[in-house]
Amino acid sequence: xxxxxxxxxxxxxxxxxxxxxxxxxxxxxxxxxxxxxxxxxxxxxxxxxxxxxxxxxxxxxxxxxxxxxxxxxxxxxxxxxxxxxxxxxxxxxxxxxxxxxxxxxxxxxxxxxxxxxxxxxxxxxxxxxxxxxxxxxxxxxxxxxxxxxxxxxxxxxxxxxxxxxxxxxxxxxxxxxxxxxxxxxxxxxxxxxxxxxxxxxxxxxxxxxxxxxxxxxxxxxxxxxxxxxxxxxxxxxxxxxxxxxxxxxxxxxxxxxxxxxxxxxxxxxxxxxxxxxxxxxxxxxxxxxxxxxxxxxxxxxxxxxxxxxxxxxxxxxxxxxxxxxxxxxxxxxxxxxxxxxxxxxxxxxxxxxxxxxxxxxxxxxxxxxxxxxxxxxxxxxxxxxxxxxxxxxxxxxxxxxxxxxxxxxxxxxxxxxxxxxxxxxxxxxxxxxxxxxxxxxxxxxxxxxxxxxxxxxxxxxxxxxxxxxxxxxxxxxxxxxxxxxxxxxxxxxxxxxxxxx
Amino acid sequence: xxxxxxxxxxxxxxxxxxxxxxxxxxxxxxxxxxxxxxxxxxxxxxxxxxxxxxxxxxxxxxxxxxxxxxxxxxxxxxxxxxxxxxxxxxxxxxxxxxxxxxxxxxxxxxxxxxxxxxxxxxxxxxxxxxxxxxxxxxxxxxxxxxxxxxxxxxxxxxxxxxxxxxxxxxxxxxxxxxxxxxxxxxxxxxxxxxxxxxxxxxxxxxxxxxxxxxxxxxxxxxxxxxxxxxxxxxxxxxxxxxxxxxxxxxxxxxxxxxxxxxxxxxxxxxxxxxxxxxxxxxxxxxxxxxxxxxxxxxxxxxxxxxxxxxxxxxxxxxxxxxxxxxxxxxxxxxxxxxxxxxxxxxxxxxxxxxxxxxxxxxxxxxxxxxxxxxxxxxxxxxxxxxxxxxxxxxxxxxxxxxxxxxxxxxxxxxxxxxxxxxxxxxxxxxxxxxxxxxxxxxxxxxxxxxxxxxxxxxxxxxxxxxxxxx
Numbered sequence: 001x002x003x004x005x006x007x008x009x010x011x012x013x014x015x016x017x018x019x020x021x022x023x024x025x026x027x028x029x030x031x032x033x034x035x036x037x038x039x040x041x042x043x044x045x046x047x048x049x050x051x052x053x054x055x056x057x058x059x060x061x062x063x064x065x066x067x068x069x070x071x072x073x074x075x076x077x078x079x080x081x082x083x084x085x086x087x088x089x090x091x092x093x094x095x096x097x098x099x100x101x102x103x104x105x106x107x108x109x110x111x112x113x114x115x116x117x118x119x120x121x122x123x124x125x126x127x128x129x130x131x132x133x134x135x136x137x138x139x140x141x142x143x144x145x146x147x148x149x150x151x152x153x154x155x156x157x158x159x160x161x162x163x164x165x166x167x168x169x170x171x172x173x174x175x176x177x178x179x180x181x182x183x184x185x186x187x188x189x190x191x192x193x194x195x196x197x198x199x200x201x202x203x204x205x206x207x208x209x210x211x212x213x214x215x216x217x218x219x220x221x222x223x224x225x226x227x228x229x230x231x232x233x234x235x236x237x238x239x240x241x242x243x244x245x246x247x248x249x250x251x252x253x254x255x256x257x258x259x260x261x262x263x264x265x266x267x268x269x270x271x272x273x274x275x276x277x278x279x280x281x282x283x284x285x286x287x288x289x290x291x292x293x294x295x296x297x298x299x300x301x302x303x304x305x306x307x308x309x310x311x312x313x314x315x316x317x318x319x320x321x322x323x324x325x326x327x328x329x330x331x332x333x334x335x336x337x338x339x340x341x342x343x344x345x346x347x348x349x350x351x352x353x354x355x356x357x358x359x360x361x362x363x364x365x366x367x368x369x370x371x372x373x374x375x376x377x378x379x380x381x382x383x384x385x386x387x388x389x390x391x392x393x394x395x396x397x398x399x400x401x402x403x404x405x406x407x408x409x410x411x412x413x414x415x416x417x418x419x420x421x422x423x424x425x426x427x428x429x430x431x432x433x434x435x436x437x438x439x440x441x442x443x444x445x446x447x448x449x450x451x452x453x454x455x456x457x458x459x460x461x462x463x464x465x466x467x468x469x470x471x472x473x474x475x476x477x478x479x480x481x482x483x484x485x486x487x488x489x490x491x492x493x494x495x496x497x498x499x500x501x
Numbered sequence: 502x503x504x505x506x507x508x509x510x511x512x513x514x515x516x517x518x519x520x521x522x523x524x525x526x527x528x529x530x531x532x533x534x535x536x537x538x539x540x541x542x543x544x545x546x547x548x549x550x551x552x553x554x555x556x557x558x559x560x561x562x563x564x565x566x567x568x569x570x571x572x573x574x575x576x577x578x579x580x581x582x583x584x585x586x587x588x589x590x591x592x593x594x595x596x597x598x599x600x601x602x603x604x605x606x607x608x609x610x611x612x613x614x615x616x617x618x619x620x621x622x623x624x625x626x627x628x629x630x631x632x633x634x635x636x637x638x639x640x641x642x643x644x645x646x647x648x649x650x651x652x653x654x655x656x657x658x659x660x661x662x663x664x665x666x667x668x669x670x671x672x673x674x675x676x677x678x679x680x681x682x683x684x685x686x687x688x689x690x691x692x693x694x695x696x697x698x699x700x701x702x703x704x705x706x707x708x709x710x711x712x713x714x715x716x717x718x719x720x721x722x723x724x725x726x727x728x729x730x731x732x733x734x735x736x737x738x739x740x741x742x743x744x745x746x747x748x749x750x751x752x753x754x755x756x757x758x759x760x761x762x763x764x765x766x767x768x769x770x771x772x773x774x775x776x777x778x779x780x781x782x783x784x785x786x787x788x789x790x791x792x793x794x795x796x797x798x799x800x801x802x803x804x805x806x807x808x809x810x811x812x813x814x815x816x817x818x819x820x821x822x823x824x825x826x827x828x829x830x831x832x833x834x835x836x837x838x839x840x841x842x843x844x845x846x847x848x849x850x851x852x853x854x855x856x857x858x859x860x861x862x863x864x865x866x867x868x869x870x871x872x873x874x875x876x877x878x879x880x881x882x883x884x885x886x887x888x889x890x891x892x893x894x895x896x897x898x899x900x901x902x903x904x905x906x907x908x909x910x911x912x913x914x915x916x917x918x919x920x921x922x923x924x925x926x927x928x929x930x931x932x933x934x935x936x937x938x939x940x941x942x943x944x945x946x947x948x949x950x951x952x953x954x955x956x957x958x959x960x961x962x963x964x965x966x967x968x969x970x971x
Contacts, residue, residue: 070548083547090541092548191547195772224550225774346580346769349591350545354638370584393582393767402769 001155001209003102004060006049010042010104017062017106020153027129029144029153030107031067032074038062038106045102056101057216063098064148064157067108068115068191071095078191079123080113082377083357092189093221094158094200101216109144109157113379114348115165115193117141118431118451121442122381129438131173132477136435139169142203146173149203150478156213157203162193163336164430164455166201167467171480172435174469176204178494180214181487182462183228186221194343195226197336197459207497210466214490231488286496288314289324289423294454299432306470306479307429310500314427317499322423328415331408332457337449338392338405339460344382345389351377384445409460416461416486425496426484429454430467434477455482464490468497504696504734506727507704508662509654510719511691512669513647514679515625516560522624522646523551523594530641531685538641545589550773553578557646558777560678561601561622562787564648567676567794568617568669570605572784578622578771583764586638587627594644595623597768601777602648607672608796609664610812616653623647648678654693654704659727663720666690667816670716671795675818683714690719694726696734705730706740710747710754722747725754793825801825805832810840817844819853826859831866838883846884857886864896868906872958878905907958911965914949914957918965921948934970942966 004010018035045060065071068078070088077083095105112122120143121127128143130136131150138147145157146169159166161179170177178201185200192198200217204210218232290311295304311321353359353373360372378386392401419426431451441447458465463484470481483500485493518528524542527533542549565572579597600621606614624644630637650669656662670688674681681687695707708730710722725747730740745754793801795815802811802824814820820839827835843849865886869879882900885891891899900906908914921927927948930941942963949962 068548070546076547078547086547088546088548090546090549187548188550189548223552225552226550226772342769343772345767346582346592349582349584350547350589352584352586352591354586355544355589356546366586390767393769395765395767398768406770 001058001061001212003058004042004045004049004055009049010045010060010102011039013060014038014042014062014104014106017154020151021107021148024147024151024153027131027134027138027147027151028110028123028126029128029148029151030064031077031079031110031125031144032108034073034105034107037073038104041099041104045104056103057212058098059102061103061156062106062154063103064107064109064145064154065095065105066111066142066145066158066160068111068160068193069095069108069158070189070191071105073105074108076108076191077124078114079111079125080377080379080382081124081358082351082353082373083191084124084377086357088189090189093186093223094217095189097217097219098158098213106154107148109142109148111144111165112141112381114191114344114382115141115160115162116344116379116381116385118164118168118448119436119438119442120144120169121438122379124379127438130435130477132472133435133475135437136477137172137438137440139172139431139435141165141169142177143169145203146170146175146177149173149205150175152205155204156209159201159203160190160193161199161201161459162197163340163452163459166199166203167430167455167465167480167482168451170203170467171430171469171482172478174472174478174480175467176207176210176469176497177467177480178202178204178210178214178490179458179465180218180232180490181228181464182459183224183226184214184218184232184464184488184490186219186224186227188221188223192343192347194340195347196343197340199459207466207468207494207501210497211491211494214494218490228488232491285318285320286314286425286499287320287322287423289322289419289426291324291326291329291426291428293326293329294428298453299429300434300473302473303429303432303434303479303481307427307481310427310470310481314499319499324419324422324426326415326419328408328411329457332412332460333449333453335405335408335412336452336456336460337388338401339409340456341385341389342393342402343389344385345387345393348378348382348386353377381445412457413461416457416463420486424485425489425493427500428482428484430480430482431455434473434475434479458482458484461487463487464493466493466497468500470500502735503699504705504727504731505699505701506657506659506694506696506723506730507654507707508656508659508723509693509707510652510656510662510665511693512650512652512666513625513689513691514564514650514669514673515687516557516564516646516648516678517680518554518556518560518646520554520556521644522554522557522622523644525552528645530645533641535637535639535641539643543589543640543643545591551594551644551771553774553777554646557622558601558779559787560646561620561648562779562784563676563791564650564673564678565602565605565620566788566791567672567678568602568605568607568620568650570617570620571603572779572788573599573601573603574779574781574784575599575776576601576621577776578774580769580771581766582769583766585626586636587629587643589627589640589643593624593626594771594774595649596621598770599776602650607652607665607668609661609668610799610815611661611664613661615655615661615665618651618653620648620650623649654695659720659723662692662723663716666719667716668795671815671818675794675821676791686714689714692719692723692726694723694730695740696727696730705734706742708740708742708754709744711744711757713747718747718749721749721752722754725752729754793822795821798825802832802836806836810836813840813844817853819856823856823859823862827862828866830870831863834866834869834879835862838880842880842883848887852887855887857892861886861892861896868896868900872909872961873906874900875905875907875958878903878907881905904954904956906956908953908956909958909961911961914953914961915965917952917957918949918962918969921945921952922969924948931970 119137120140128138142159150173166177363369524540577599580592582592602620627640673679695705697705
């Protein structure tokens with residue numbers, strides 16, 4: 001991460017970033033450019049550097065903020081018409097932590113309205129273009145943030161991931177995108193999509209940057225009761241206490257007869273081995289699981305090739321690749337598209353045109369006010385999810401849909417626990433295809449939802465996933481893979497990603 | 502045909518926490534500007550998350566224990582969805598599936614028991630004021646912590662409905678769970694009434710009278726509904742299941758909305774609040790903080806005090822607490838002073854907050870029992886114990902300053918009696934008494950009292966007179 005110093009000032013870094021943002025204006029990356037505010041902050045940091053004062057770990061680093069994070073700088077619109085004109089009086093915890101270290105927000109980035117979508121085409125402000133092919137989608141919902149980092153406008157960008165909204169656009173644009181363990185970063189001040197699935201995370205160009213951002217932004221927040229007790233920065237030490245260890249260690253290996261100690265595979269190649277049972281210390285070998293259910297014709301050939309190549313790379317570095325059967329994952333998409341819309345419908349209830357945001361003028365009574373404000377203020381994808389969500393929660397349907405999905409979710413959690421008793425990490429594609437063409441799927445919701453096939457199960461299980469760049473297709477489109485770990489293995493996961501570079 | 506009424510009551514109790522159920526904003530909005538006790542969380546800005554107030558959980562435990570209820574060690578919150586401007590989030594956070602308070606019962610003064618089905622924590626809604634062409638929204642009350650207490654349909658008369666509500670009020674106030682200020686809506690009752698022919702195995706169709714805020718209106722509304730439903734059934738008509746409103750002014754209920762078009766609240770587990778998990782040790786520890794409750798006082802004073810006096814005093818927890826502090830010998834006297842003297846005073850409400858010390862009251866009782874104070878003097882000193890000028894000086898000092906300590910010294914009294922008997926104007930009365938005219942003794946006692954400037958103990962005086970005139 002390039003921080004400001006006496007030679008390269010924060011003002012310089014911010015001006016460069018703003019200039020690049022303007023240069024790429026036609027990509028529709030930003031919904032707001034924070035020119036005045038960013039330069040003012042840059043000057044303050046430069047003054048502190050000039051006085052020889054201590055500055056933060058992100059001093060003068062320009063970043064892009066997904067437009068569903070609340071802060072008083074610029075309107076927080078979530079790229080939705082219904083939040084037009086809404087300036088927040090409060091600041092998201094994540095934003096506070098970044099800015100406390102000196103990071104400077106140069107702009108708010110485009111997204112599918114309320115993060116509903118996998119292409120950023122559902123934005124009220126129009127789609128963001130792919131960094132590698134302007135005829136293709138940026139991915140979504142955090143499309144603007146991904147492209148801002150991929151085009152080198154900023155060092156990093158924030159994102160939210162409810163079913164793949166960080167990992168998929170990261171893979172469509174050839175950068176790193178991390179969805180942490182659920183509850184690692186406070187959701188306070190981030191426009192909620194589906195509360196039990198939403199995770200805050202980042203886009204970066206290196207695993208090192210990701211680690212730095214995670215060590216800054218993670219941690220328990222009294223304002224978010226679902227945050228986990230601090231663990232990220234103590235991750236190496238607490239590897240011994242990791243969830244995965246609670247499952248019995250199984251001396252079971254796919255395709256490898258080499259005898260293994262029942263060692264705890266702690267924190268990848270770079271950490272001290274952890275001894276268990278007094279047997280031989282674990283070497284730097286890590287077991288990587290490959291999900292058999294994802295290895296079929298529905299996944300693009302070039303993506304499957306990329307996965308194979310990475311497996312070979314890992315083997316050549318002395319790691320072990322094991323096959324995994326995870327049959328329950330086939331219920332993930334269905335469960336996700338019940339639980340997520342239910343929570344979406346609930347969370348969007350507050351947008352009624354009464355206290356903030358857009359209010360339709362075409363109403364004469366209360367019901368009309370609700371009806372017209374919500375009809376004009378929401379995008380059709382928002383409405384689709386509100387309808388679905390209210391349907392699955394209706395009395396008479398709750399048991400058949402929501403409750404059943406909740407049970408499937410429990411099975412998926414158990415499926416991951418089982419998988420991580422057999423391997424340390426899972427490597428899989430992020431999405432079945434590389435970036436698709438603009439307009440190709442926007443009118444076919446089911447085709448669009450299928451894009452989320454391999455990403456949503458992580459959100460249901462609450463486990464972390466890091467999208468990593470894995471080369472390009474022959475047509476020059478980035479290919480991404482995701483590295484998945486057990487809950488709270490976040491630091492080790494990011495660390496291990498270096499092995500795949 | 503005779504009809505048996507069946508009544509079940511839901512009661513919303515506002516908890517006396519410092520801050521709201523899900524935010525750090527002041528929970529007491531009395532006398533404050535509309536929308537001044539509202540945080541971004543209550544106001545439901547996007548991205549805001551509820552933070553559960555631990556004090557509300559503690560008070561819920563006390564409330565549950567006050568009603569002899571089981572406390573559920575794991576409970577959860579749910580969202581109840583509806584659109585209305587009094588609900589900024591578009592849903593109420595409540596406990597639909599897993600309430601914190603389980604089954605229990607409330608015992609009425611009559612000894613009857615009303616079973617509690619469950620009680621749960623939830624946030625209150627805001628307040629709307631309607632005008633001709635517009636309505637104003639005040640969100641101060643949004644997410645004030647409530648417990649909703651749901652009774653079983655165990656009540657069979659309007660009087661018992663009244664007594665149940667009153668007993669609930671007492672339990673909540675004694676437990677310190679609520680301020681119990683009915684005027685400000687601290688407790689609100691929804692009364693479900695149905696009637697069925699005597700001996701029927703199934704309950705009749707019920708109506709629900711919502712938002713009653715006094716025991717009297719609960720009783721009147723229940724009476725009205727029983728009569729209305731009886732009349733309907735007797736004339737062969739059907740009862741419609743519906744919500745009805747009550748008007749204190751007209752003394753009638755009127756139909757509001759029928760349950761057929763009842764809303765679907767689309768309940769969903771609240772994903773922003775993890776389940777509440779309590780250890781049984783914690784619940785026990787908290788339960789020990791429950792002070793003496795009405796049942797305890799009934800046990801303590803039941804044999805001594807007149808039943809109706811006790812029930813009157815039980816409406817004043819401050820008085821009962823004080824009564825519990827003073828020596829047992831004085832309890833009867835004090836309970837009478839409280840019930841018939843203090844509560845008759847114009848400023849009694851003010852006095853309740855600042856009662857005399859137990860020490861002063863014990864002294865007062867002792868002086869009365871020792872006949873140093875007549876019953877009139879006792880009342881007089883009692884009231885002076887509230888006088889800002891006098892209080893703090895001690896009971897005896899006040900009595901001395903008032904100059905109303907009775908003369909009980911027989912020797913001294915005899916001297917005064919002799920003086921009176923020597924007076925010529927008493928000669929006729931003495932003669933009359935000796936001739937058997939019993940009632941003139943009153944005149945003679947009065948003369949002695951006058952001579953003693955009111956300080957003589959009249960019964961002692963009478964005793965001496967009788968002796969001397971026999």
